[in-house]
Amino acid sequence: MSFVSKPRIIHKSLKRNALGLTVRDYEGVATTLCAGCGHDSITAAIVQAFWEMDMPAQQVAKMSGIGCSSKTTGYFLSAAHGVNSVHGRMPSVTTGANAARRDLTYIGISGDGDSMSIGLGQFAHVIRRNLDMLYMIENNGVYGLTKGQFSASADLGSQTKKGEANQQPPIDPVKASLAMGASFVARAFSGDKEQLVPLIKAGLRHKGFALLDVISPCVTFNDHATSTKSYAYTREYYHPAIHADFIPPSEEIVARYDEGETMDVQLHDGSHVILRKVDKDYDPTDRGRAFNFLMDAQDRGEVVTGLLYIDQKQGDMHQRSGTASKPLGRMEHQELCPGSEVLKDLQKAYR
Amino acid sequence: MSFVSKPRIIHKSLKRNALGLTVRDYEGVATTLCAGCGHDSITAAIVQAFWEMDMPAQQVAKMSGIGCSSKTTGYFLSAAHGVNSVHGRMPSVTTGANAARRDLTYIGISGDGDSMSIGLGQFAHVIRRNLDMLYMIENNGVYGLTKGQFSASADLGSQTKKGEANQQPPIDPVKASLAMGASFVARAFSGDKEQLVPLIKAGLRHKGFALLDVISPCVTFNDHATSTKSYAYTREYYHPAIHADFIPPSEEIVARYDEGETMDVQLHDGSHVILRKVDKDYDPTDRGRAFNFLMDAQDRGEVVTGLLYIDQKQGDMHQRSGTASKPLGRMEHQELCPGSEVLKDLQKAYR
Amino acid sequence: MSQVNNFVIKLANVNGTGSASANGLVMKAIFRMGVPVVGKNIFPSNIQGLPTWFEIRVSREGYLARSGEVDVMVAMNGQTFDRDLKEVSPGGVLLYDSTWPRERSIKRHDVTVLGIPLARMCNETFENPRARILMKNMSYVGALAALLNLDMAVLRELIEEQFASKKKLVGANIQAIELGYNYALENFKCPLASHIEPMDKTAGHIMIDGNTAAALGCVYAGATVGAWYPITPSTSMMDAFRSFSEKTRVDKETGEKNFCIIQAEDELAAIGMVIGANWAGARSFTPTSGPGVSLMSEFLGFAYYAEIPMVLFNIQRAGPSTGMPTRTQQSDLLLCAYASHGDTRHVLLIPDDPRECFDMAVQAFDLSDRLQTPVMVLSDLDIGMNDWMVPELEWDDNYRPDRGKVLTDADLAKVEKFYRYVDSDGDGITYRTYPGGDPKGAYFVRGSSHNKFGAYTESSAEYKEVLDRLLVKWETAKTVVPGPVIRSSDQPGRTAIVTMGSCAAACREASHKLAAKGIHLDYMRVRAFPFGEEVEQFLEEHDHIIVVEQNRDAQLRTLLMTETRVHKDKLHSVLHYDGQPLDYRIVVAGVEEFLSKGEMA
């Protein structure tokens, strides 16, 4: 329900890509997410990546489930087709679409709730099929759209706005996808476009399944008075139990740091996340090492970012099953129907 | 539909446990599985384990989903309650039961189809909750009950009775559960009771979630002419396409080998599985090492058996959430109902 | 008609700006002044930045439905200013923040437009930027206080209660209220024609939403295990259950909790947990909404066939599919009645307000235990998430849960052999046992075909025997579910309204309005499925039955047609399904249209 229709004034000064399009041409309808939501930063990175890739809109299919994150497919590439399906089931719809049109580029956007809870089974199995797609998780550790319950990726001990502490250890999409055999595994932070844009492009180009887990702070439901260090001191006039529907204005969190470095990012609730960017000489082709590297970083309380694992030799779903190179959805009836003579012949076995 | 009712003649000579019960007292109704099915060997091991543990039947709840494997809860401990639920959903029913009766011992029996396909989400999340239960997967790489389709744990390249080759890499329950943070992870072979019985006992005793993946050959749907080395030579009179409903008589496969050793087991279809039992000095408390150990063995084409990982410090679901020690299902109404005065009081907030 | 204590205030806000507490304050103040009131929250399916409305109906007669009028509009949202202005009833008043000029594309000469520079006043008074947003809300409360004649002492009292734990906030809030109050007093003629005069019609009542009341019912029924997957508009029910349980069920000394709440990974798991817990002897429930019920369908059939009690609360929202998650509807009736494949049918309870949510929560557990089958309580967003004025909830301390036919170890000692599905009483209900008891009572639960002894069977006769007994149980259900609420009109006749759930308030008001025009209608509100003999009789006694419900496909009419003896030509529909709570005028119009057609015929 976008009430403010977004003016599509294209400044002459905007740079154009090989298709003659500006970044603006890759945008979608106006966002209805909270001001400062990490998801919007990711949308901007996606827009940037497509523009840089000179991607024609009709080449792209945008797929999603349900959640704040899943809404974002509406906020880029208006000129592309898209399916906003049901909660947790984006992978299967994408699998079917890809079965029909292997010639398109699939970008699936999901949330940590959408993928790690209700959708975990489909997530694991789309990986197993090595479906040719970029699968992005806009990971905020909460269910944003249903107002702040923990998701399965929430850290142990983190607290909701209402003050309950999470008692369950997290499921890490990166470790889970490594264990399920994903052929491309990466992580980034919503506020670090410099790292994010190239990873999106790499994921889109990867032939097979590419997981891109993006840490994407929820400015609304991580903003609780109980967190270690919080904005509480600025909130003299605010009583969480009474102003339960109040969402203080926030700004996008931005982070910049170099390869091999760590960076301590303060979130809206005052808590911190320590990001570690993989080194230039990190070898992302060793699945075992990737797992260990993640475990070690976790022990140090760091969240590793970058391209963590890649295997370009696994065939995608179609290569494995020998599907025709011409997309099935574009076949003519004549190519598919064996005709009356064959029917007669086939029926001999039933006499 | 057991037509032959099993005579329950208890031989005087049978040994009795501390409860004065013989092994026979731990049996269930007669099996309706195929002769030689690995699942029946596992049932026998379960019977043995309970008997050795002097387990009273009313202490046990038997839980399962749907599949040949899931039927086996009927074949042991007739005197215990059990729920044969729906396909892939045993974990949730067990979670609810445990929530109500934390004082019981839960044994859940599942298949690779039941757990790695339709039930993968529930499998992952029951692990995440560290529910106090023994979760056994009777793993045969196929859907036995629906007649031989691949399951998600089927090896790459293995073939069905009809000759199709599996194109998807397997999901390994052991690796998956390690990645999901399971607190007890073990694997065994159905034909090796010597290893299996102690692991069942350990899993039942473990406070928290215990995964026991048991390789359990399906004598019927792995018995196809196309496998590398098969019984085909004995099948002069047999035409698979025509005798599709013919299931040749088979015998249980038995294996015995020592810790630290490997053992090459020939399955009914003539194919082989190489088992490696973990060494006496293997340290099962290091999750990272366990993962690496598995990866290395896999590279050598070996399937590791034994207790692979254990962590006794994680609290189970109730410990984490501070549930009363008295089982909720046994509470009297008086312990639960706050009464009319409190109701009056609570309603003050709504005036 | 005089507008004193009889008007509608509508507040147009942007969500996420903390307006809910301010709006609630206005409603609460009116309630405390003894004047009947009800609030409807119309909010978007997002978190921040989109339009949201709160509608307060003040009704000295105690009507609780929407009236379709807007007498006082508080237009705080620039995005919707135009349509808000359009919506004001002729002669009404619109209040807005005049800090910034509003461009208006429409002119309304029949509406009094009052501007107050709320933002400017607050910016001048408060430093902190967040405070300014919140205090702006409070300042319009102040303006309304002046315009509507709200009792400032009551407002102060409410503020003091609310901020009891954060006392230093009291001053600022009162200051903000006074800002608006004084400005209005000084600049406008106060009070308006639509204003409040104290009454005594709210004594013995509370203002509560259905989800909170249902959660309280679960606590009182002795439910211990709650499993759920978050979904609007059911989520607040589990929040309330958690908070009441934390208050009343935690051992003071040990901190041990006499409850266990599990956030499941999805709805399929949530219902599985509930089934497991009920099987094991704990009362357990799950709150959900439409999409959740669809996902639970397979398990509902399992519980039906394996005869495991379980309680489900479906807080209905507008479908199909994801539909409008923050809008109300009654469109899951058919799904719930027959959920799952095969021959399945389920017991439903349909409350009409939060008080009945409380009562029916308790009944649901009793019926489910007694009938050993799923019981679904069909509430909706309107009941579940809006504050309704209802008589105080009551509790009889002599209440003991009806756990149905459960054999204890002592009972088992008396029988020779226990068979799970043998009907020894002829009511279709058989005895069960809990796990953990005497092994003599052990049995094996299965969703596959079983005979009356509980053993697996593929015998046609044995299978059919169990399936047929379930029909006997269904007949028993008809006799134990709550009967309908029937109200004969002053001039009982052959024409009637039949309705359910949240339509009740609008139907009641419509009946009065129609009676005033000389149209007298008898009234029946069904409260449960299956329908019992009272429902049959009422239908039999009437020739024209107007079925009022909130869905497109006349689902209640469909059920009546197939599940009672009624002749279907007697049933006529008034349908409302645009997602807004039902407005009584829709019922009036529907009835009049039907009657006029009838006369033509």
Added chain:
Amino acid sequence: MSQVNNFVIKLANVNGTGSASANGLVMKAIFRMGVPVVGKNIFPSNIQGLPTWFEIRVSREGYLARSGEVDVMVAMNGQTFDRDLKEVSPGGVLLYDSTWPRERSIKRHDVTVLGIPLARMCNETFENPRARILMKNMSYVGALAALLNLDMAVLRELIEEQFASKKKLVGANIQAIELGYNYALENFKCPLASHIEPMDKTAGHIMIDGNTAAALGCVYAGATVGAWYPITPSTSMMDAFRSFSEKTRVDKETGEKNFCIIQAEDELAAIGMVIGANWAGARSFTPTSGPGVSLMSEFLGFAYYAEIPMVLFNIQRAGPSTGMPTRTQQSDLLLCAYASHGDTRHVLLIPDDPRECFDMAVQAFDLSDRLQTPVMVLSDLDIGMNDWMVPELEWDDNYRPDRGKVLTDADLAKVEKFYRYVDSDGDGITYRTYPGGDPKGAYFVRGSSHNKFGAYTESSAEYKEVLDRLLVKWETAKTVVPGPVIRSSDQPGRTAIVTMGSCAAACREASHKLAAKGIHLDYMRVRAFPFGEEVEQFLEEHDHIIVVEQNRDAQLRTLLMTETRVHKDKLHSVLHYDGQPLDYRIVVAGVEEFLSKGEMA
């Protein structure tokens, strides 16, 4: 009545012993001899070691339903010997393996019991232990050949065809047949009164099961993407689709496959894939059974509301829950008609035999594309897994798929702007586009509320506009789904049978039997939901309508009651739901009972 070409053979076996091929051979031989025949397989939900029966009805009149008689019993299963003996009709014959003595608890003086030492003979003749099991089956085929007068040349021909790729097996099989044949000839009076004499009534016919035929229909309709999760009794449909596709859709040179079959991780994923593929422009389908449909409910509502075509085959089995997976029933009708929460309704096609499975598979894709909504084909285990004798399948090479209203890039070039949900033709069906085309045709699919332009909306009016248009589409559906099959009796009257699907054969035979007794009934078989005008008219023209169906809760009667204008008192039920295929005598008895009650009244 003479028993030549008019009797039932029942073979009692243990499953997993390879008896299916032997039993099929008997049936095929009779078919090749020109005598109408049908086979019913009654098998357990396990893999090996439990009882299984195969019933072959030989009917010179061409009746395809069960008759309830057993004229010749081949009792190869010791476990069930007693009940098998009990089941033989008076005057019938029982053949058994006399190698081991059978203990009999019952005596039948009215049954001729013939013992042949099959196992002993085979053990003496064949070395290999597996061969002995298989050859024992063949030897009873031989004995039957002698007893029933089967043409040995036909049997030989069949054996040679079957083992064409493994010629060396031919000899042994024939040897085994001869063992039994010779023994019977030598020891018994051959042939029996129940025996075969060649006819010419099977020319132009085939023996095929419904799942195979439906799969073939999918191939011919141009379906390319099949996604499924294995579930009895639907699994063989995807096996057949795979095998036909491998035969007809693989490029000889490149080996490229013009199809893509995906074994999904569960039913929720399977339907998601089908929706995705259809959205992207490929014809796609999923075969499943009851529990699968329950799990697919949420997605069905999505496809309904987002208006995405998709085809689902529900091969129904006995419910509720896991129920009896290897038994037949028609108990998913209501679920399928209204699957999902909110106001949803779905188009159903209901074939009565394998030939119609083929035809309706093609129709399902055309209707689904045309109506842009899910179409479910409701078959059942009886049709899907049993071999039926049907006229050869036919294909019109001029057939072109009806893809419905799809705008190509060329079409788009002609329009100024494309809006997904604007109804420009008044039939409720709007234009769609496929992804990968001109960006002008791009739109966003959602299961949340949308306006006719395809944009997200929470406006009540816009939401309702789309929901109402779906009802217009539903009216259109009534005019394009296949009409009923209507057969007036010789003496058309006011009493009729109405039925669906696999009940047809039994109803046809019952009608004949009743007519012979002077009871003439008109007949209508509904073939689709929603019901069209022809159905309405037929109902209108009859006063007593006996609805015959295979479920407990009279689901077809329920649908007729609510979804047509029929007066419900006209509808009476004959219900059969014990999992066995319908026996015509049940219909006869049901009708007679109804009529006798009618006379009493």
